[in-house]
Amino acid sequence: MAVEYVITAFAAMLIMMIVGLPIAVAMAAVGIIGGVAVYGAPFMNSISPVIWGVQNNSLLTSIPLFVLLGELLLRAGIADGMYKSLSVWLGRLPGGLLHSNIGTCALFAATSGSSVATAATVGTVALPSLNERNYKMSKSLGSLAAGGALGILIPPSVNLIIYGSLTNTSIGQLFVGGVVPGILLTLLFMAFIAASSIFDKTDVKHETKASWAERWKSSVDLIPPLVIFLIVMGSIYSGLATATESAALGVVAALFFTALKKRCTWSILQACFIQTARVSGMILLIITAAFILNLTISLTGVAEAMSAWVTSLGLSTVGFLLALVVFYLILGMFMDVLSMQVATIPITYPMSQALGIDPVWFGIFVVMMCELGLITPPVGMNLFVVQGIRPDNGSISDVMKGAVPFVALMLVFTLALIAIPQIVTWLPNLMKPA
Amino acid sequence: MQNRIETLLATTFGVMFLGLSLFITVEVLLRKLFGISLDGSYELGGYALAIGSTLSFTLALFGRSHIRIDIIHERLPAIAKAVLNTLSAILLASFAALMGYLAWSVIADTLDYHAVSQTPWATPLIYPQSLWYAGQAIFMIAAIYLALKACWLLLKGRTSELNEMYQPKSIKQELEEELDSLKVRTATPNTTPQEHN
Amino acid sequence: DNMQWKALGQPLATGPILQNQEKPFFENFAQRTGLPIDVDFKPVDTTGIKDTEQLRMLKAGLFDVVSLRVSPNSRDEPALLGLDLVGLNPDYATARKVADAYVPVLDKQLQKRFNTKLLTVWPFGPQILFCNAPIKSFSDIKGLKVRVYDQSLAKFVESMGATPVPISFPDVHQSLSMGVIDCAITGPASANSAGWPEVATHQLPLGMGIALNGYAVSLKAWNSLSEAQQAKMQAAFDKLSTDIWAYSESLYDDAISCNSGGECSTGNKFNLVNVEPTASDFELVNDALVNISLPGWAAICDASSDDCSANWKASVGPIIGLE
Ligand code: NA
Ligand code: NA
Numbered sequence: 001m002a003v004e005y006v007i008t009a010f011a012a013m014l015i016m017m018i019v020g021l022p023i024a025v026a027m028a029a030v031g032i033i034g035g036v037a038v039y040g041a042p043f044m045n046s047i048s049p050v051i052w053g054v055q056n057n058s059l060l061t062s063i064p065l066f067v068l069l070g071e072l073l074l075r076a077g078i079a080d081g082m083y084k085s086l087s088v089w090l091g092r093l094p095g096g097l098l099h100s101n102i103g104t105c106a107l108f109a110a111t112s113g114s115s116v117a118t119a120a121t122v123g124t125v126a127l128p129s130l131n132e133r134n135y136k137m138s139k140s141l142g143s144l145a146a147g148g149a150l151g152i153l154i155p156p157s158v159n160l161i162i163y164g165s166l167t168n169t170s171i172g173q174l175f176v177g178g179v180v181p182g183i184l185l186t187l188l189f190m191a192f193i194a195a196s197s198i199f200d201k202t203d204v205k206h207e208t209k210a211s212w213a214e215r216w217k218s219s220v221d222l223i224p225p226l227v228i229f230l231i232v233m234g235s236i237y238s239g240l241a242t243a244t245e246s247a248a249l250g251v252v253a254a255l256f257f258t259a260l261k262k263r264c265t266w267s268i269l270q271a272c273f274i275q276t277a278r279v280s281g282m283i284l285l286i287i288t289a290a291f292i293l294n295l296t297i298s299l300t301g302v303a304e305a306m307s308a309w310v311t312s313l314g315l316s317t318v319g320f321l322l323a324l325v326v327f328y329l330i331l332g333m334f335m336d337v338l339s340m341q342v343a344t345i346p347i348t349y350p351m352s353q354a355l356g357i358d359p360v361w362f363g364i365f366v367v368m369m370c371e372l373g374l375i376t377p378p379v380g381m382n383l384f385v386v387q388g389i390r391p392d393n394g395s396i397s398d399v400m401k402g403a404v405p406f407v408a409l410m411l412v413f414t415l416a417l418i419a420i421p422q423i424v425t426w427l428p429n430l431m432k433p434a
Numbered sequence: 435m436q437n438r439i440e441t442l443l444a445t446t447f448g449v450m451f452l453g454l455s456l457f458i459t460v461e462v463l464l465r466k467l468f469g470i471s472l473d474g475s476y477e478l479g480g481y482a483l484a485i486g487s488t489l490s491f492t493l494a495l496f497g498r499s500h501i502r503i504d505i506i507h508e509r510l511p512a513i514a515k516a517v518l519n520t521l522s523a524i525l526l527a528s529f530a531a532l533m534g535y536l537a538w539s540v541i542a543d544t545l546d547y548h549a550v551s552q553t554p555w556a557t558p559l560i561y562p563q564s565l566w567y568a569g570q571a572i573f574m575i576a577a578i579y580l581a582l583k584a585c586w587l588l589l590k591g592r593t594s595e596l597n598e599m600y601q602p603k604s605i606k607q608e609l610e611e612e613l614d615s616l617k618v619r620t621a622t623p624n625t626t627p628q629e630h631n
Numbered sequence: 632d633n634m635q636w637k638a639l640g641q642p643l644a645t646g647p648i649l650q651n652q653e654k655p656f657f658e659n660f661a662q663r664t665g666l667p668i669d670v671d672f673k674p675v676d677t678t679g680i681k682d683t684e685q686l687r688m689l690k691a692g693l694f695d696v697v698s699l700r701v702s703p704n705s706r707d708e709p710a711l712l713g714l715d716l717v718g719l720n721p722d723y724a725t726a727r728k729v730a731d732a733y734v735p736v737l738d739k740q741l742q743k744r745f746n747t748k749l750l751t752v753w754p755f756g757p758q759i760l761f762c763n764a765p766i767k768s769f770s771d772i773k774g775l776k777v778r779v780y781d782q783s784l785a786k787f788v789e790s791m792g793a794t795p796v797p798i799s800f801p802d803v804h805q806s807l808s809m810g811v812i813d814c815a816i817t818g819p820a821s822a823n824s825a826g827w828p829e830v831a832t833h834q835l836p837l838g839m840g841i842a843l844n845g846y847a848v849s850l851k852a853w854n855s856l857s858e859a860q861q862a863k864m865q866a867a868f869d870k871l872s873t874d875i876w877a878y879s880e881s882l883y884d885d886a887i888s889c890n891s892g893g894e895c896s897t898g899n900k901f902n903l904v905n906v907e908p909t910a911s912d913f914e915l916v917n918d919a920l921v922n923i924s925l926p927g928w929a930a931i932c933d934a935s936s937d938d939c940s941a942n943w944k945a946s947v948g949p950i951i952g953l954e
Contacts, residue, residue, distance in 0.1 A: 020507035020518050020602060022500045025525040032532075045691035048536035049684035055487045055566065057681075058479035064451055064486055168643075168676050239801050241462050244479055248458035255452070273448025274440065274493060277486075281494030282501055284487040288533070291679045298678040299637065299693070301671065336501055350677075379505055465798075543687055547707040547744070548935040552683070554782035554797070556931065559706070 003309050006302050006347075009034055013343065014335075023339040024289040031293030038300050047292055054291045055284070058244055059165050064280040065247035066156045070112030071272040072254040073224065076261045079108045079121040081221025087129075088218045091207030095193035097135060098143045101126055102193065105147025106186040107222070109154045110229045111250070119148025119382050123389045131391050139196075141390060142402020145382040146189060146410075149371040152337075154182035156232055156247065159341060159370055162287060163363040164243075166294065166342065167349045170360075171243035172236045173428040177360040178367070179233065180427050185413055192409055224257040237431060283338065290342035303350035310351050317355045321418050324348060325369070325411070332373025336381070341370055361424045365417060372410050375403045440496050443572075447489045454482045477553045481562035488569025491530070492576050500526065502602035516593040519600035520584040527574075527581035534574035537567050633661055633669045636695035636852060639685060641844070642676040646820075647882060647897075648755065649674070652875050653698060664867035666860055670696065683707075689747045695852035699749070699845045709932040710740050713943045714752060716928055717787040718920035719951065720841040721913055723880050726754055730843070732946045740936070741847060748853050750865060751872040752845035756883040757838025761822055761831045761903075762814040763807050769837055769912040778803055778815035783924055784839060790923045791915070800825070807831055818842070819886035820898060828890050828901030836887055837908035837916065846872070917951055 009030050016026035035043035054060070073079065083104045090099035104122045112118050123144045130140040152159040155175035164171040210218075232250045235241035241249060258264045297303055310320060331340050345366065352362045374382045377400045387396045417423055458475040494500050507518060541563055543549070549559040580600075587596040638657050641649045656663055657672035675682050675698075683703040688694050705712040714733055720726035730752045738749040760766075764775060773792035779785045785795035796812050800821075806812045808830035815827065816839055822828065846868050856864065882897065889895035891905035929940035944953055 017503055018506055020502045020504055021522050022502050022526050022529075024500060025522075025529050028529055028532075029525070039693060042692035044536075045539070046688050046693040048539045049687040049691070050680060051533060051536050052484070052540045052563070052566075053681040053684055054679070055484045056480040056562075058476050058483065061454070061479035061483040064447075064483070064490070065455060068448070068451055068455075166679075235462070240466060245458050245462050245475060248455040248475070249462060251452070251455035252459045255455075269448060270441070270444065274444040274497070276451075277444050277447045277490040277493040278497040278499040279494075281487070281490030281492070282499045284483075285491050285494065285500060288487075289529075294679045298673060299671075334505065336503055339501065339503075379503070465802075543690075543707070548709075549707045550709065550931060550935075552703060552706045552781075554785070556782070 003305055006306060010343075010347075017339060018334065023336065024285040027286065027293045027339075027343060028289035031289065031296045034300065035292075035296040038296075043296075047295070050291055050295055051288060054288050057165065059171060060161070060284070060287065062156075062161055062171065062244040062247040063158055063283055064276060065244065065251055066158060066161070067279050067283075068272060068276045069156070069228070069247065069250045069254045070117060071276050072251070072258050073108075073111055073228070074117055074121055075268050075272055076224075076254070076258040076263045078221055078224050078257065078261070079104065079118075080125045082107060082225060083122055083125040085218040085221050087207065088210045088215050092209055093190070093194055095190075095197035096207045097126065097130055097133070098139060098193045098197070099190050101130075101140065101143040102147045102150075102186060102189045105144070106150050106154060106182070107225050107229075109148070109151035110182075111156070111225045111232075111254075112151055116148065116381055116385050118151045119144055119385045120389060122147065123386050127386075127389060127391055137390065137392060137394055138398040138402035139193075140402070141386045141399040142404070142406055143189070143193060144386045145375045145380070145399060145403050146406035148382045148385070149374040149406075149410075150182060150186060150189075152374075153178050153185065153364070153367055153371055155179065156243075156250070157367065158283065159338070159367050160363060161243070162283070162338075162341060163345060163366055165287070166290065166345045167359060167363070169363055172246075173360050173431065174363045175233065175236055175243060176428045176431055177364050177424045181364055181368070181413075181417065181423055184423065185410070188409055188413060189406065192405060196405070224254075228253050228257075239431070286338060286342055290346070293343075294346045297346045303347055306347050307351045307354040311354065317357060318418060320351070320355055321357075321365070324365075325414060328366075328369035329372060329376065329411075332369060333376045334379050335373065336379070337370040337373040340373060341366065358421065358425055360428050361417075361421050364424045365414070368410065368414050368417065372407060372414075375410075376407060377403075436496060439576075440493060443489045443493055447486050447493070450482055450486055454479060474553075474555060477551060477555060477557065481557075481566075484562060484566040485569055488566060488573055491573040492569075495526070495573065495576055495580065498600075498603045504602045507602060512593050512597060515601060516588055516596045519596060520581075520588045522602075523577075523581040523584040523600060527577040530570075530574040530577035534570050537570040541567050633667045634855075636660075636668050636670045637693065638670045638672045638696040638698070639678070639680070639688065639694045640672055640674045640698045641700070642682065643674045644676075645674075648753075648875060648879060652871065652878055656871050657696075663871070665863055666856075666867075675700075686741075686745045686747065689847060689849050690745045692746075692849055692851050694849065696846065696848050697747075699847045701752070701843045701845065708740065708744065709928070709935045710737060710939050710943075712928055713737075713932065713939075713947065715840045715843045716920060716924040717783050717839050718916045718924050719947075720754075720757070720843075721838045721908070721916055722757065723754070723841070723876070723883075725950070726838075726841045726843070727876065728950050729947055732950060733943070734845075736942045736946050737845075740939075740942075742850060746850045747847045748850055750846045750848055750868040752843050753872050753875040754879050755842035755844065756818050756820070756879050757836065758816050758818055758840050758842065759838060760814055760816055760835040761807075761827050762833045762835070763810075763831045764813045764833070765904075766814075766833050766835060766906060768906070768909050769835060770915055772814060775813040776811070778806065778812045780816070783927060784816065786927060787839070787919055787923050790919050803827065804830055818883075819890055820882060823886050823889055823898035823901070826899075828899075828903050831903060833904045833906055834887070834890055835906045835908060835912075837912055920951065921953065 013026050013030040017023055083100055086100040086103045087097055090103055091097060093099050105118055108118050155178045157178060160174040160178060161171055164174050228250050231253050232246045235246045235249055236243060374380055383399045383403060387399045461475050544559045544563055551557040551559055584596060584600055640653055657670045660668055660670040680688060682700045683706050685697050685699055686704050686707045689697050701711045701714055720729060734749060734752055741747045741749050775793050776796050777788045777793045778798045779788055779795045788795045798806050803815045804826055885897050889898040890901050890903045892902040932939035
């Protein structure tokens with residue numbers, strides 16, 4: 001399989017996507033046309049077992065379950081309360097409420113599969129009070145966009161499930177692998193906010209001190225996300241449950257908290273159901289298409305050809321990864337991250353394996369690259385989201401300006417992951433063998 | 435009509451996954467506390483996904499949630515938008531029709547082989563697969579209907595109506611929906627005036 | 632120019648049989664068979680195809696050769712399971728006899744239904760009993776709690792007077808040490824690498840099953856060969872199969888020896904008591920086969936094709952003393 005054909009097909013797919021045809025169709029079309037061109041009619045016949053195989057794959061059952069879990073918490077109003085309580089806890093730090101932005105996003109990200117929902121929800125609660133207290137708008141917006149992006153790294157993460165299903169990597173291991181980098185990146189963001197607040201004299205320093213009684217009283221809303229995170233991650237880490245089972249446990253816990261908040265009404269459930277179904281349907285159709293494309297890629301030896309090509313360039317592992325960082329950074333500027341992920345993994349994953357890179361590590365790396373895509377202009381989902389909810393009428397360049405330092409931090413952090421892969425692999429390696 | 439279908443499909447979808455979650459929770463607890471295994475969540479989860487995913491395809495179709503990138507699209511003149519929107523609807527319908535056809539061949543084989551799952555339950559595969567096929571067929575019919583409607587609107591020259599109905603949902607729209615639902619959820623759950631303090 | 636064939640292999644994580652036998656065979660196919668054929672070999676999991684779908688893929692005609700996994704594919708062809716009913720293959724020698732007798736029957740069935748020719752079958756190895764209780768023979772499991780991995784094994788164990796407990800593989804270690812279960816069944820190498828001997832005291836090398844797999848070729852590909860070429864190909868696969876049978880047995884013997892403190896080249900050394908199965912153990916298992924496993928399977932298989940169990944009895948029956 002000549003590299004030129006591969007690049008042509010990949011380019012054709014990107015063009016179909018960029019002119020605005022449905023992503024899933026663009027992928028399926030390239031997969032089917034490529035497969036039939038090489039193998040003729042038998043290829044068509046062999047897609048049907050693949051379609052049933054994907055849609056009957058109980059690993060992927062965790063996707064609608066985690067989306068439902070996030071929806072329930074969102075509509076129970078729990079994220080809203082979390083912000084207030086974290087403000088009381090973290091407001092004293094230099095940078096004040098900006099820490100609550102990051103903290104709430106990180107905590108909510110840990111239960112919700114979607115970073116857009118995270119940024120939207122937290123932003124709606126946060127921005128009015130930030131505006132009122134004269135926090136710099138660009139910093140506020142940037143910290144929200146970046147905080148929202150944490151959602152796909154801190155488990156549960158739909159993006160990690162997709163990576164796991166496309167590469168046969170244990171989803172439990174991937175989730176556990178995301179914990180330490182997720183916490184470190186959160187701390188890195190907060191350290192940056194503190195530092196920049198200390199050096200920037202024009203900025204608000206911090207909030208007034210809250211009493212301990214106030215702190216504890218406001219912490220009620222921190223309990224549900226913490227409990228759910230502990231249920232999901234604890235059951236996976238201890239080997240009590242598979243990723244799909246942990247999602248089910250999380251849904252039941254979320255249902256319980258929704259009921260506690262007296263929001264377990266039929267209309268709220270209906271709203272959760274329809275939103276969960278729309279999001280899952282969008283994801284699952286793309287995954288179905290991705291498996292068709294993956295079959296073509298695997299059978300035609302595209303991955304081997306590309307791996308051989310990369311090897312022939314004489315790249316070292318570090319060189320390969322740095323090249324990928326550039327590749328994903330550029331792709332992520334223009335592409336939606338989900339499409340970017342499913343379109344590239346079938347090719348980049350085998351290359352990474354040819355170089356002996358740890359599959360869990362590579363999964364975290366790819367998801368980091370997706371996170372970057374969420375906050376890089378011109379197409380950055382989270383940038384648009386926070387711009388859409390800001391209370392003043394400023395230009396989107398404020399958001400982009402605010403996001404730039406976080407892009408830089410993520411890049412630095414990615415380099416740290418490359419230099420010290422144990423940041424990712426240490427925790428999963430401690431897990432019981434499954 | 436479309437609303438009622440949406441409500442029906444979404445309720446089926448949601449109740450199915452809530453039910454699955456409860457079943458799995460019971461199974462995990464029984465396994466951990468008493469060492470008893472119902473040994474069915476793996477299998478049941480797979481069937482729930484198969485049926486649920488086809489329902490969700492249709493709901494995403496009605497909600498215009500199947501992703502399309504609108505970076506170029508939103509800068510095009512109305513007629514070009516209309517053509518692209520129609521083309522997208524046709525392609526989506528073709529993919530749905532292809533999946534419907536392929537799903538049929540899966541069913542045909544299953545019937546032919548009397549396929550039975552290799553699990554403790556030994557489920558005749560035709561039960562979950564016929565529901566899966568039904569979901570696939572609904573998606574196919576809905577997608578073809580929407581594609582035909584788009585073609586008709588295009589031929590009649592009703593481009594603005596067409597674009598209104600078919601253009602990819604912009605982030606703005608998605609956000610508005612999200613914020614609307616936020617308003618609903620931040621309102622007090624109990625709407626009766628509070629009598630006590 | 633050589634013909635280009637496509638082969639679907641065992642999953643990547645299968646272990647030494649894939650790495651040392653199957654993969655080298657397909658990667659040097661022209662040389663091993665003496666036929667002008669190059670094979671593009673893909674482990675099944677790298678294609679995103681599930682192993683339950685192998686027969687359908689063969690029928691679809693995209694793949695020419697498949698390393699067929701018996702248990703998952705018995706979903707579509709229950710007759711396959713007749714190769715490895717619980718209790719049918721207590722050791723390698725019996726399994727070999729069963730395979731020789733039953734492969735022609737299966738071949739005919741697969742040709743008819745799936746446009747596929749079954750060339751040969753081979754075993755991963757016996758699934759044996761490990762206990763954290765002093766047992767002297769198989770009948771001693773009576774009254775004990777035994778971990779099982781599927782329903783037919785559960786029924787089988789129950790008929791021995793034991794309590795079947797379905798527990799997932801990763802939980803077995805802890806369950807054995809805490810006394811939730813007394814015994815568990817798996818292959819000796821898997822038990823060794825999962826550390827079961829740390830929490831067990833006895834092993835009884837009597838196979839509940841032997842985990843068979845086969846090589847199958849699509850009739851489209853097979854019929855494109857001349858008769859002489861077909862003979863060559865059959866011979867090459869027979870040779871591969873013979874090699875795997877021997878290799879599998881040597882891996883098995885080594886694992887048994889590792890677990891019981893003997894010589895050990897591939898695993899960790901442990902000190903289990905090795906309980907040699909007695910003649911009455913074999914009889915007991917054979918009875919349970921005839922009275923429990925066989926009727927259960929025959930009902931499912933005959934529902935799929937009328938003469939299924941009759942064909943089985945005619946070919947395999949004499950080996951287990953059925954008339
Ligand atoms: Na998350
Ligand atoms: Na971007």
